[in-house]
């Protein structure tokens with residue numbers, strides 16, 4: 127009987143895990159309101175007086191697709207677990223930032239700039255022991271082309 | 272204020288990357304002394320060597336990279352040094368533009384009179400990744416290749432698709448335009464003895480090449496190469512004694528990342544929050560505007576351009592940004608062939624990075640070298656037919672590295 131693999135985020139600190147509704151972890155500056163992803167220990171607004179440290183926030187799970195591409199080449203080691211084809215999108219969040227991430231579908235018929243997408247955490251690859259997780263954006267509307 | 276000028280320039284032929292011989296330092300030294308010979312100068316006449324560091328990958332993470340970070344010092348010792356000032360700069364693909372601007376600023380400030388600007392690279396093959404390093408938590412864990420599988424062409428592809436969308440056109444439209452850019456660049460690569468690729472492509476061939484990241488096909492993305500270049504820059508008074516055709520440096524602007532840049536930038540997870548600029552590529556536009564201001568000119572004064580085309584979208588985008596006109600005008604310019612040697616605005620008559628492949632830390636020197644030849648009427652079969660006075664070189668690199676150089680005939 128095969129043992130259930132342990133689910134491990136590919137990188138700690140990018141999204142909440144374990145979680146039924148995972149969210150991206152960002153930061154917001156209490157002085158000027160500037161939002162960052164990933165979270166940072168300092169604000170990135172050139173006009174900020176940096177008098178306070180940014181606070182951790184959870185970013186909105188829904189955004190709008192700004193652009194996308196389907197990657198059709200495999201990557202070299204140590205990143206060869208990204209198996210082509212896979213889809214990458216840039217997603218505009220209500221916080222005013224655009225985040226790049228994997229998309230759940232490589233079917234171009236299902237993708238359209240301006241469509242609503244929603245955050246999801248899923249498996250990127252697995253080895254003998256662990257399943258490694260990353261964040262994806264999933265289309266939440268039908269495309270009428 | 273002191274004026275500065277290019278006295279001489281020399282580059283090697285660009286070749287395949289990944290071969291360890293001849294050594295980078297040997298190549299750099301031979302091209303440096305060639306530039307000095309052409310200027311009738313000796314190393315003793317050079318006040319400063321300004322070199323770019325290299326993007327060479329290292330075989331083992333425990334090796335120190337100090338040798339690659341000190342090309343200026345090593346070159347000075349190798350060609351003979353009288354204690355010349357040695358400066359090493361790094362700015363991804365824009366490195367040599369930043370080195371060049373540094374030399375220009377040092378001359379204009381009166382600190383030095385003559386500088387040797389050099390760059391050499393043997394760039395890694397394939398997609399670029401940041402090196403994982405156990406010594407830096409950021410590199411060990413956080414970078415987007417690891418998490419998202421994103422590569423440089425992915426960003427370019429997303430920009431290209433977005434441009435088509437914003438113009439209300441199907442993505443096939445920009446795909447075909449990028450293929451045409453490749454074709455035109457290849458026509459000039461074929462006429463350039465320094466270019467690595469001399470084949471003239473057709474639009475069909477480009478569109479038949481494998482898709483890397485839609486809409487970018489393989490032949491729309493530059494290969495990586497090996498190459499070296501050297502340029503001698505001096506204050507105008509001295510330059511006029513050394514050559515009867517000094518090429519004045521009318522402007523040399525260095526650009527950096529803008530926190531409110533709205534287009535996702537290589538190689539970041541996200542744009543910055545708060546107060547986004549309205550137009551994408553404000554970073555690109557900003558460095559050019561600074562150069563125009565320094566030179567006291569406008570876009571209409573530009574006779575010829577060499578723009579950094581790591582992929583064919585960048586040629587299109589640089590024209591958009593440099594001209595500051597409706598993007599439709601750029602499309603028309605390219606479709607009518609007006610960027611050819613006999614056109615209204617010749618672009619990349621060197622053949623561009625499309626024909627050279629990219630020797631990352633040296634690419635802007637290749638472009639400045641071409642403008643130097645074009646303005647002096649020494650570009651042979653590639654020579655622009657219109658009367659040339661002012662040329663613009665734009666360089667672009669990851670993390671928001673930019674350079675914009677304006678050169679002008681000074682005779």
Ligand SMILES: [Zn+2]
Nearest residue numbers: 155158169174
């Ligand atoms: Zn702040």
